[in-house]
Amino acid sequence: xxxxxxxxxxxxxxxxxxxxxxxxxxxxxxxxxxxxxxxxxxxxxxxxxxxxxxxxxxxxxxxxxxxxxxxxxxxxxxxxxxxxxxxxxxxxxxxxxxxxxxxxxxxxxxxxxxxxxxxxxxxxxxxxxxxxxxxxxxxxxxxxxxxxxxxxxxxxxxxxxxxxxxxxxxxxxxxxxxxxxxxxxxxxxxxxxxxxxxxxxxxxxxxxxxxxxxxxxxxxxxxxxxxxxxxxxxxxxxxxxxxxxxxxxxxxxxxxxxxxxxxxxxxxxxxxxxxxxxxxxxxxxxxxxxxxxxxxxxxxxxxxxxxxxxxxxxxxxxxxxxxxx
Amino acid sequence: xxxxxxxxxxxxxxxxxxxxxxxxxxxxxxxxxxxxxxxxxxxxxxxxxxxxxxxxxxxxxxxxxxxxxxxxxxxxxxxxxxxxxxxxxxxxxxxxxxxxxxxxxxxxxxxxxxxxxxxxxxxxxxxxxxxxxxxxxxxxxxxxxxxxxxxxxxxxxxxxxxxxxxxxxxxxxxxxxxxxxxxxxxxxxxxxxxxxxxxxxxxxxxxxxxxxxxxxxxxxxxxxxxxxxxxxxxxxxxxxxxxxxxxxxxxxxxxxxxxxxxxxxxxxxxxxxxxxxxxxxxxxxxxxxxxxxxxxxxxxxxxxxxxxxxxxxxxxxxxxxxxxxxxxxxxxxxxxxxxxxxxxxxxxxxxxxxxxxxxxxxxxxxxxxxxxxxxxxxxxxxxxxxxxxxxxxxxxxxxxxxxxxxxxxxxxxxxxxxxxxxxxxxxxxxxxxxxxxxxxxxxxxxxxxxxxxxxxxxxxxxxxxxxxxxxxx
Numbered sequence: 021x022x023x024x025x026x027x028x029x030x031x032x033x034x035x036x037x038x039x040x041x042x043x044x045x046x047x048x049x050x051x052x053x054x055x056x057x058x059x060x061x062x063x064x065x066x067x068x069x070x071x072x073x074x075x076x077x078x079x080x081x082x083x084x085x086x087x088x089x090x091x092x093x094x095x096x097x098x099x100x101x102x103x104x105x106x107x108x109x110x111x112x113x114x115x116x117x118x119x120x121x122x123x124x125x126x127x128x129x130x131x132x133x134x135x136x137x138x139x140x141x142x143x144x145x146x147x148x149x150x151x152x153x154x155x156x157x158x159x160x161x162x163x164x165x166x167x168x169x170x171x172x173x174x175x176x177x178x179x180x181x182x183x184x185x186x187x188x189x190x191x192x193x194x195x196x197x198x199x200x201x202x203x204x205x206x207x208x209x210x211x212x213x214x215x216x217x218x219x220x221x222x223x224x225x226x227x228x229x230x231x232x233x234x235x236x237x238x239x240x241x242x243x244x245x246x247x248x249x250x251x252x253x254x255x256x257x258x259x260x261x262x263x264x265x266x267x268x269x270x271x272x273x274x275x276x277x278x279x280x281x282x283x284x285x286x287x288x289x290x291x292x293x294x295x296x297x298x299x300x301x302x303x304x305x306x307x308x309x310x311x312x313x314x315x316x317x318x319x320x321x322x323x324x325x326x327x328x329x330x331x332x333x334x335x336x337x338x339x340x341x342x343x344x345x
Numbered sequence: 346x347x348x349x350x351x352x353x354x355x356x357x358x359x360x361x362x363x364x365x366x367x368x369x370x371x372x373x374x375x376x377x378x379x380x381x382x383x384x385x386x387x388x389x390x391x392x393x394x395x396x397x398x399x400x401x402x403x404x405x406x407x408x409x410x411x412x413x414x415x416x417x418x419x420x421x422x423x424x425x426x427x428x429x430x431x432x433x434x435x436x437x438x439x440x441x442x443x444x445x446x447x448x449x450x451x452x453x454x455x456x457x458x459x460x461x462x463x464x465x466x467x468x469x470x471x472x473x474x475x476x477x478x479x480x481x482x483x484x485x486x487x488x489x490x491x492x493x494x495x496x497x498x499x500x501x502x503x504x505x506x507x508x509x510x511x512x513x514x515x516x517x518x519x520x521x522x523x524x525x526x527x528x529x530x531x532x533x534x535x536x537x538x539x540x541x542x543x544x545x546x547x548x549x550x551x552x553x554x555x556x557x558x559x560x561x562x563x564x565x566x567x568x569x570x571x572x573x574x575x576x577x578x579x580x581x582x583x584x585x586x587x588x589x590x591x592x593x594x595x596x597x598x599x600x601x602x603x604x605x606x607x608x609x610x611x612x613x614x615x616x617x618x619x620x621x622x623x624x625x626x627x628x629x630x631x632x633x634x635x636x637x638x639x640x641x642x643x644x645x646x647x648x649x650x651x652x653x654x655x656x657x658x659x660x661x662x663x664x665x666x667x668x669x670x671x672x673x674x675x676x677x678x679x680x681x682x683x684x685x686x687x688x689x690x691x692x693x694x695x696x697x698x699x700x701x702x703x704x705x706x707x708x709x710x711x712x713x714x715x716x717x718x719x720x721x722x723x724x725x726x727x728x729x730x731x732x733x734x735x736x737x738x739x740x741x742x743x744x745x746x747x748x749x750x751x752x753x754x755x756x757x758x759x760x761x762x763x764x765x766x767x768x769x770x771x772x773x774x775x776x777x778x779x780x781x782x783x784x785x786x787x788x789x790x791x792x793x794x795x796x797x798x799x800x801x802x803x804x805x806x807x808x809x810x811x812x813x814x815x816x817x818x
Binding site: 034035038039042043046047055056058059172173175176177178179180181184187188192280283286287301302305306308310313314316317320321324325 | 748752
């Protein structure tokens with residue numbers, strides 16, 4: 021087991037290097053620091069001196085890969101690649117355009133992101149599974165048919181609509197909850213309620229339908245027929261056997277997104293003014309802050325790979341037939 | 346120029362060319378499938394599903410509007426000489442020409458749906474005195490003499506439109522019944538009874554019902570739109586119905602061209618990885634794990650920022666604003682395609698891994714058939730249904746994604762009509778007093794109609810093509 025995890029971790033390194041090279045190519049080769057400077061400075065202030073000054077300020081005034089002017093190991097370290105891309109492997113993200121340390125910003129913003137994403141995941145899972153089980157229990161009846169139709173309709177509504185409608189009706193018209201904002205501690209509860217509610221409702225359509233397919237696949241298997249022929253009631257079959265076995269694909273699907281919860285949700289956070297990593301990313305994209313976007317790309321891929329490893333481990337944990345070697 | 350005799354010069358934008366190439370490819374495919382019974386059979390199964398066919402009908406209307414909106418041209422400036430014509434920088438489409446009334450009738454600012462007055466009070470001169478009141482609209486309800494005529498006029502127009510739609514529907518249905526009756530040698534009454542009871546497979550009752558509803562809706566819309574702004578006007582006074590209709594093309598382009606980019610990557614890499622295994626498999630798996638591990642929105646954002654920089658630093662390449670916006674749309678499709686091929690590729694890899702061990706593939710290999718021939722004759726036809734299902738399932742997701750990306754600011758060009766841009770521009774309007782809800786409402790309604798139709802159609806296609814599902818829904 022330990023050897024397996026170690027091997028997977030080692031396998032993660034070339035992938036992270038790939039991600040790093042890709043972002044380096046996107047941000048510094050295809051699109052040179054000069055272009056970035058021009059975009060940031062705007063059409064009016066573009067002079068060669070201004071571009072040079074911008075590059076010095078942001079540390080982009082060095083050669084890309086090899087600094088021929090330097091001596092010794094500085095030939096490799098005094099370059100854009102080493103200082104801006106390779107440094108990310110030790111989570112040194114540098115500073116954003118607003119002068120704040122990106123690593124620091126990420127640490128303080130993880131909490132609020134998690135405060136929204138975790139309840140959404142747990143409540144959403146409960147709601148979707150209950151809805152899916154209900155549909156499976158009433159399968160081959162009109163209740164199931166209309167349940168599926170309802171799911172397709174819910175799926176077809178844009179996620180933005182749920183947010184805008186929730187904010188407008190619940191917060192503005194009926195004054196039940198604050199429109200947006202965030203506070204720490206127990207006081208923050210009322211701020212979290214609306215985003216969580218909206219996100220759960222937005223996820224019901226696709227989630228419940230997906231789980232229904234999983235349960236239906238399970239219900240067609242031989243062991244379920246055996247259980248029924250032993251005289252078990254349908255409810256018992258559903259909860260004791262189908263639910264338990266159906267949880268394998270559901271749980272492993274959840275495990276892979278667990279680390280990504282730290283990243284938060286871009287749209288929800290920016291609409292509800294949650295000071296999390298999602299809104300941080302959106303602000304960076306809108307302000308064209310390349311350093312922050314690059315840092316978030318790296319963090320996101322790192323967390324995704326952690327999720328993949330956790331998934332493999334959880335497979336062997338819930339399903340004893342799977343052996344890791 | 347040979348077009349001097351006409352008053353326009355055609356403009357072929359990149360996405361136009363690709364859309365019509367895609368249309369040609371689809372037509373060739375249809376012609377090919379029609380001649381092969383085993384390929385036709387699942388499509389017959391789709392045609393028997395009332396939901397899927399009803400959805401296909403709605404999709405068809407969207408596609409026709411999108412295609413008409415893809416035939417672009419530039420008008421000759423009226424004061425330029427015929428032998429040395431100069432053309433307007435504004436790029437119009439055939440669809441614009443068809444609904445020119447909607448495009449031209451621009452008000453001053455916001456007005457509510459079907460209103461005859463502006464949304465905000467202004468100082469207006471009336472009977473020699475200056476009063477503060479809601480000014481009348483320049484076009485919306487301009488034919489009305491008294492404010493009291495407003496409601497009766499709307500009701501009258503709606504009823505007339507309804508009747509016209511119904512009449513056209515009945516006429517079409519009568520023609521169809523006559524034709525079908527002749528073909529099946531049935532009396533009209535007998536045919537009608539048999540059809541009403543649902544004994545005849547085609548045309549299904551649902552399809553006819555949906556067609557009738559759509560015709561009536563169209564009738565009402567046309568009648569009302571000739572005198573009013575059906576969905577109101579936006580901040581600069583543009584008709585919201587017109588913007589929503591123009592956005593259809595953007596949604597369709599994103600949904601289809603992105604898939605067009607995805608397919609060669611997914612099919613090529615997926616089948617190659619599964620068929621050749623070994624180092625090919627390792628390299629391809631590495632590439633798609635890397636791409637997959639980068640959060641999609643961020644990769645798209647990064648790439649769009651870069652395209653933006655490129656466009657800003659090369660203004661000489663684009664002669665019109667439309668060409669600029671078009672390149673950005675194409676780039677968005679490319680980027681979304683490059684980031685989203687991994688799912689299908691993984692699926693195809695797994696399937697090819699299974700297929701390559703089957704006896705007939707082994708036999709072909711033993712006979713010395715080349716790899717390319719084995720792949721094209723034995724592997725690809727057996728994974729084609731997966732590709733098709735992926736195409737139709739991805740479409741609706743892409744249309745929805747456009748709205749989110751435009752909200753983030755990395756979607757289509759702000760000057761291009763799209764539902765995402767409408768929502769983005771209108772999201773602060775709900776804070777106004779009184780509330781301006783119609784632009785958001787129109788964007789969400791149109792998007793919902795397209796995505797729901799696409800989802801229902803995709804379900805029908807998946808059920809008919811996926812052998813794993815068998816008879817189960």
